[in-house]
Amino acid sequence: MAEKTDFQLIVIGAGPAGLMAAGRAASLGVDTLLLEKMEQPGQKLRITGKGRCNLTNICAQEEFIQHFGREGRFLRQAFARYFSQDLLNFMDALHVKTQTERGGRVFPAGEDANDITQKLIGWAAAQAVQIQTHTAVSTLLLEDQAIRAVKTADGKTFSCQAVILASGGASFSHTGSSGDGYRMAAEIGHTIVSIRPALVPLKSSGDVCQRLQGLTLHNVEVRLLLDGKVGFKDFGEMLFTHFGVSGPVILSMSGKIVDALREKKKVEIAVDLKPALDEAKLDARLLRDMDAHGKQYFRTLLDGLLPQKMIPVMAGRCGIALDKPCHQINAQERGHLLQQLKDFRVEINGHLPLDAAMVTAGGISLKEVDPRSMQSRLVQGLYFAGEVLDLAADTGGYNLQAAFSTGWLAGISAAQQISD
Ligand SMILES: Cc1cc2nc3c(=O)[nH]c(=O)nc-3n(C[C@H](O)[C@H](O)[C@H](O)COP(=O)(O)OP(=O)(O)OC[C@H]3O[C@@H](n4cnc5c(N)ncnc54)[C@H](O)[C@@H]3O)c2cc1C
Known part of the structure; x- marks a missing residue:
């Protein structure tokens, strides 16, 4: 059978942001392809929290936002729609029990980061997301300033009505996040706030x-x-x-x-x-x-x-x-x-160099992204989620929550656009 190359939505990067975005859109009936360049999805998620995965933090929303510095305000709308309690409810539905530790940090109680990653992949697959690994996206293809397709490094083209770019930062590159998203977004006119190490x-x-x-x-x-x-x-x-x-x-x-x-x-x-x-x-x-x-x-x-x-x-x-x-x-x-x-x-x-940083500061300029939907203000049908955005917080579970929340919102927004 010929390979299917036309989808309603393509999500680039199967980290926490991409898995959440793809699963959420697919749960709303969107025909979704999730492309991941590594052999396995969620390689960075598997090493979070020293292998224990500090999922989120139970501090109040205003305090949470302060951990992102000046850029934190951008997250207000995403957090208003999907915040720590929603993530904990989601984990509960995946039968993941959690425990709160020092400083409000929330970890899975009995499972490790690898188990969480597997459960997230299983959930996305159960929503009918088609996950294709070993496939690096190299270019975003536009027509009249609207996204129409993506091209992969091995020369294939997948067409679509919307793309969610969730390719992560540019550190711990052996996990797959090597800054591709910054290059692809810059090529189609997005401003990239200077990339630098945070948590280093x-x-x-x-x-x-x-x-x-x-x-x-x-x-x-x-x-x-x-x-x-x-x-x-x-x-x-x-x-x-x-x-x-x-x-x-x-x-x-x-x-x-x-x-x-x-x-x-x-x-x-x-x-x-x-x-x-x-x-x-x-x-x-x-x-x-x-x-x-x-x-x-x-x-x-x-x-x-x-x-x-x-x-x-x-x-x-x-x-x-x-x-x-x-x-x-x-x-x-x-x-x-x-x-x-x-x-x-x-x-x-x-x-230490950027590659040794737990998080990348800088990224897609927030001025060019609508915080209510995560949609690009420059390219119709293009959405962003996770660390590829100019967002970085300190340790404590804040970065993963931001990835999940922006992923959730981008997934819903893309589904809404497709159904309109
Ligand atoms: C050692 C370590 C420990 C951490 N611990 C915690 C913690 O406990 N709690 C916390 O909140 N945060 C933690 N973080 C930060 C957190 O892991 C990241 O902020 C989070 O993973 C970002 O999610 P993301 O989905 O945006 O990106 P990523 O998790 O980086 O996922 C991006 C995905 O996109 C894929 N990709 C990239 N380019 C392409 C392409 N061209 N085509 C296809 N796929 C592509 C990558 O292979 C990757 O799978 C930790 C980070 C590190 C390095």
């Missing part, structure tokens, strides 16, 4: 991070200093690596840091290792400990204050020998220790 580990020269590599600090406050001024602060967990720093708190501020480094600003992070105690209380505690254990070495005092790996680094920064008895430590030296405990500085002078 940071580099620091000098040997401090190397000496601390592998150390995770829990419950610390990290302040971001741009040209010496506090730009942002966050509380939680960070990690030292052989090249610099990473971990949730660092990744969350990394987008701002990437931009600041581009603007040639001096970037430092200041870690408060004892955020529960203000300076006066911490100083009183140090004094008390030094008085009570005057004959003990400085090392023993630090044992009670810091993880082992940090002790030699801290002693070096304070200029106090580890075998100095506590009663010989003078007020100035105690002041140095206090300062380092409240303001442990690490200079940041770079970041």
Whole structure:
């Protein structure tokens, strides 16, 4: 039988956005083809949340939107139509039980990211979406500024009345998201806001991070200093690596840091290792400990204050020998220790490349997309969903919810157009 090459709707990219968009449109009776360039759909979804898939976050909508920065407003209409509770209801219908963890993050309770991906694929297939893998779309074909067909890398043409471009960002390219969507949209006149890494580990020269590599600090406050001024602060967990720093708190501020480094600003992070105690209380505690254990070495005092790996680094920064008895430590030296405990500085002078970023900042300019429908303002019948849009949030389940919500809205909008 000849291959079918005419569909009402073609969805490009079988990530969370594309699967949701295709399934939603097909559930409304639209003859839908989902084209995916990799051998399997949802390769990035399978590695989300360290394999556990942080699906969404239960925080209120306004707070949720703030996690996307200035661009967040664009999501208001999509979230008004389909938000976290809708996604949880959808998961429930797929027999996925969920649990809410620290910071409102929602994960599947018994299943992993791979199971969620399989269930999503199964759901889309059950709505009669035709899923074709190993097929990279290379070009969008227009007639009179309306979408008419797509061309694949192997030279085939599929005609359609509408296209949803859900090809993802340009990071973790081995999962399939390598920025094709930006190129295809630019070719037909869309503006692409400069692509840059977000949620990316940071580099620091000098040997401090190397000496601390592998150390995770829990419950610390990290302040971001741009040209010496506090730009942002966050509380939680960070990690030292052989090249610099990473971990949730660092990744969350990394987008701002990437931009600041581009603007040639001096970037430092200041870690408060004892955020529960203000300076006066911490100083009183140090004094008390030094008085009570005057004959003990400085090392023993630090044992009670810091993880082992940090002790030699801290002693070096304070200029106090580890075998100095506590009663010989003078007020100035105690002041140095206090300062380092409240303001442990690490200079940041770079970041890992875009491919190592969990999310791509920049993308299809939101000015050229109607937030009520996800339709292009330039090309009739073209819709966008997911990370290909100029949207990026910090960690916590926000990015996946945006992919699902914009996918859902794009699917419904395309179905509406086709039925009109
Ligand atoms: C390691 C890691 C962990 C993450 N963890 C979380 C998390 O726990 N929670 C969270 O909210 N977010 C997380 N994210 C971010 C989240 O995965 C993405 O924001 C989300 O996958 C974006 O969905 P999408 O459908 O827009 O794009 P993608 O998931 O990137 O899917 C796009 C699809 O399009 C396909 N494609 C690309 N070009 C073409 C083409 N030319 N033709 C056909 N197909 C094409 C790709 O192969 C891919 O399958 C994580 C990201 C990474 C890298």
